[in-house]
Amino acid sequence: MFNIIIRRTLLEYCKNFPDAATALSEWYFELLNCDFANFNELKKVYGNASLVGDDRVVFNIMGNKYRLVVRVVFEFIAIQIKWFGTHSDYDKINVSTIKYKKQ
Numbered sequence: 001m002f003n004i005i006i007r008r009t010l011l012e013y014c015k016n017f018p019d020a021a022t023a024l025s026e027w028y029f030e031l032l033n034c035d036f037a038n039f040n041e042l043k044k045v046y047g048n049a050s051l052v053g054d055d056r057v058v059f060n061i062m063g064n065k066y067r068l069v070v071r072v073v074f075e076f077i078a079i080q081i082k083w084f085g086t087h088s089d090y091d092k093i094n095v096s097t098i099k100y101k102k103q
Contacts, residue, residue, distance in 0.1 A: 001077065002079050003077060009081045010024055019062075020062055024068070027059065027061060042072070046059060052069075054071065054096055055073055056095065057070055066084065067086075068083075069081075069082040069098060
């Protein structure tokens, strides 16, 4: 089971993007119960996930409407949420360095 660091970050995104709240909550509870040893195992379940460097993984949320950037440290079974936003906003960020900023 993964430890998703600072759940309140995810709750903040749910508040700021209410149309994505259900999809984000589903992602959260799915990942809590997963036991992936590496990215290849994660990719088998989340085929659209992309590894982008610095242990960062990008998930498509609600099809391709939103993107969720997280850092996954498989060794420690931990996920740190880095960024969430629309696909068009995703195209404007540097996914390998973006950090969560309280909005």
